[in-house]
Amino acid sequence: MVEVNKSDGQPEAGMALIIPNSNGNKKDEVSLPDLSRRMQEFATARNWDQFHSPRNLLLALVGEVGELSEIFQWRGEVPKGLPGWSAGDKEHLGEELSDVLLYLVRLSDICGIDLGQAALRKIRKNGIKYPVEKCKVSSNKYTAYQ
Amino acid sequence: MVEVNKSDGQPEAGMALIIPNSNGNKKDEVSLPDLSRRMQEFATARNWDQFHSPRNLLLALVGEVGELSEIFQWRGEVPKGLPGWSAGDKEHLGEELSDVLLYLVRLSDICGIDLGQAALRKIRKNGIKYPVEKCKVSSNKYTAYQ
Amino acid sequence: MVEVNKSDGQPEAGMALIIPNSNGNKKDEVSLPDLSRRMQEFATARNWDQFHSPRNLLLALVGEVGELSEIFQWRGEVPKGLPGWSAGDKEHLGEELSDVLLYLVRLSDICGIDLGQAALRKIRKNGIKYPVEKCKVSSNKYTAYQ
Amino acid sequence: MVEVNKSDGQPEAGMALIIPNSNGNKKDEVSLPDLSRRMQEFATARNWDQFHSPRNLLLALVGEVGELSEIFQWRGEVPKGLPGWSAGDKEHLGEELSDVLLYLVRLSDICGIDLGQAALRKIRKNGIKYPVEKCKVSSNKYTAYQ
Numbered sequence: 001m002v003e004v005n006k007s008d009g010q011p012e013a014g015m016a017l018i019i020p021n022s023n024g025n026k027k028d029e030v031s032l033p034d035l036s037r038r039m040q041e042f043a044t045a046r047n048w049d050q051f052h053s054p055r056n057l058l059l060a061l062v063g064e065v066g067e068l069s070e071i072f073q074w075r076g077e078v079p080k081g082l083p084g085w086s087a088g089d090k091e092h093l094g095e096e097l098s099d100v101l102l103y104l105v106r107l108s109d110i111c112g113i114d115l116g117q118a119a120l121r122k123i124r125k126n127g128i129k130y131p132v133e134k135c136k137v138s139s140n141k142y143t144a145y146q
Numbered sequence: 147m148v149e150v151n152k153s154d155g156q157p158e159a160g161m162a163l164i165i166p167n168s169n170g171n172k173k174d175e176v177s178l179p180d181l182s183r184r185m186q187e188f189a190t191a192r193n194w195d196q197f198h199s200p201r202n203l204l205l206a207l208v209g210e211v212g213e214l215s216e217i218f219q220w221r222g223e224v225p226k227g228l229p230g231w232s233a234g235d236k237e238h239l240g241e242e243l244s245d246v247l248l249y250l251v252r253l254s255d256i257c258g259i260d261l262g263q264a265a266l267r268k269i270r271k272n273g274i275k276y277p278v279e280k281c282k283v284s285s286n287k288y289t290a291y292q
Numbered sequence: 293m294v295e296v297n298k299s300d301g302q303p304e305a306g307m308a309l310i311i312p313n314s315n316g317n318k319k320d321e322v323s324l325p326d327l328s329r330r331m332q333e334f335a336t337a338r339n340w341d342q343f344h345s346p347r348n349l350l351l352a353l354v355g356e357v358g359e360l361s362e363i364f365q366w367r368g369e370v371p372k373g374l375p376g377w378s379a380g381d382k383e384h385l386g387e388e389l390s391d392v393l394l395y396l397v398r399l400s401d402i403c404g405i406d407l408g409q410a411a412l413r414k415i416r417k418n419g420i421k422y423p424v425e426k427c428k429v430s431s432n433k434y435t436a437y438q
Numbered sequence: 439m440v441e442v443n444k445s446d447g448q449p450e451a452g453m454a455l456i457i458p459n460s461n462g463n464k465k466d467e468v469s470l471p472d473l474s475r476r477m478q479e480f481a482t483a484r485n486w487d488q489f490h491s492p493r494n495l496l497l498a499l500v501g502e503v504g505e506l507s508e509i510f511q512w513r514g515e516v517p518k519g520l521p522g523w524s525a526g527d528k529e530h531l532g533e534e535l536s537d538v539l540l541y542l543v544r545l546s547d548i549c550g551i552d553l554g555q556a557a558l559r560k561i562r563k564n565g566i567k568y569p570v571e572k573c574k575v576s577s578n579k580y581t582a583y584q
Contacts, residue, residue: 066358
């Protein structure tokens with residue numbers, strides 16, 4: 001278990017994650033296995049493991065993707081960085097993005113998939129599928145690549 | 147940047163992530179900021195930043211959720227751990243879970259949302275919304291809580 | 293405009309659809325073009341045409357699919373006909389199915405696609421793709437066909 | 439069963455739908471019950487009823503919504519009527535819209551929901567929820583209504 005230190009000086013079990021990096025500095029980076037453990041503890045403490053079957057979790061994920069979409073549905077095109085969005089809108093967005101992530105992490109865990117390692121493999125595979133040189137010169141034909 | 151070491155003794159830039167934890171041991175835990183950086187580098191190297199608007203990425207995410215659903219669609223109920231699934235089926239599942247994750251990470255980044263910190267806040271908020279004692283005694287009425 | 297007759301004897305503009313079929317009998321069958329016209333009238337009456345761009349409607353559709361999924365998410369496998377569901381549950385389900393349909397109809401209309409004719413063409417195409425004889429003998433390998 | 443007449447003078451069982459309307463004219467309007475019957479016949483002919491459980495069909499629907507989203511994902515904002523789209527792009531779009539519709543119709547049928555009647559009820563309910571006068575004067579605050 002990693003060391004936990006809160007900026008208010010109060011240790012709080014499992015809610016903040018501070019990892020010393022290779023230079024010995026503290027780094028505040030949330031890991032996928034950490035989220036997985038928290039979700040497991042959360043479910044076990046509430047007797048919810050019984051409900052966390054793969055297809056139940058998948059449908060819950062789809063439900064959260066729907067809520068995420070609702071945030072963007074009537075806005076027309078939205079620029080990067082969300083200029084003009086209120087702090088409340090951004091907080092709401094952060095919550096819906098998180099809900100998708102948390103069910104995705106839980107679904108992976110229940111299926112026995114190491115999501116973080118799978119993601120690294122997928123990035124590597126994508127790198128081979130979309131070679132830099134070929135993509136760069138054809139960036140106006142992006143759709144042909146994805 | 148974290149130190150990278152591959153088990154085959156060959157350093158490979160940016161594809162494996164080994165973080166020394168607070169006890170000084172190496173830990174192989176993939177972090178969300180690391181995935182975010184990799185996705186940024188991937189897009190920049192290919193001139194793809196121009197395509198990564200919030201709603202483009204959201205629709206790409208929905209597309210990947212569709213592919214994830216297709217894996218489960220004709221199977222009826224699927225038990226935890228996916229007994230009876232072939233190695234190929236599981237690898238395919240890992241790839242689709244990863245595709246959802248990678249677009250989610252990228253969407254969050256483009257929106258200026260720190261996904262990892264948002265997820266920690268959401269777990270905390272859920273903990274208040276669903277108190278352990280109340281949920282435990284009513285675990286047969288889960289739907290009433292979510 | 294089709295003739296409208298309500299069973300309570302009160303004509304109500306545009307809310308029931310009774311079409312005499314080829315035998316001269318009244319038939320109460322809702323058509324896709326009729327739903328399309330109703331959605332157009334609904335939007336125009338409220339000055340909502342300005343919001344009904346293709347991608348806005350698509351994201352609204354995804355939102356409704358999410359709500360539909362939420363109905364099924366914690367139930368485990370659900371048998372045909374929904375035995376044990378309350379009348380309220382079924383009404384709620386009918387509303388969410390309808391929301392998906394109505395946005396789908398509207399999206400098709402805004403894109404200039406005749407959804408009903410496209411659906412007939414797709415059924416015909418599927419019939420060629422999945423020949424009856426080949427599917428029937430291999431019905432235990434359905435996943436191989438879809 | 440309705441009378442079927444093809445414009446090329448060749449009767450083709452069940453693939454075109456021409457309904458005489460109340461004025462005695464032929465009308466080419468595809469109805470939801472007709473699609474429901476075609477889907478039932480399609481499944482029965484192939485021994486596929488065994489696979490058409492509510493949650494299987496729901497996940498298949500989500501898969502098709504994903505394919506629909508992929509068509510729009512890298513295009514940025516798309517104007518009404520899809521100017522500049524090729525005939526092939528539009529045909530592909532029609533097919534994906536149809537796939538969503540056909541699974542929606544089938545899911546409704548398997549759940550025992552009359553989708554067409556439910557949609558009419560939902561339009562009526564929406565009309566009460568969003569009164570014309572209130573919406574018209576506030577059309578710049580649409581998000582407040584939906």
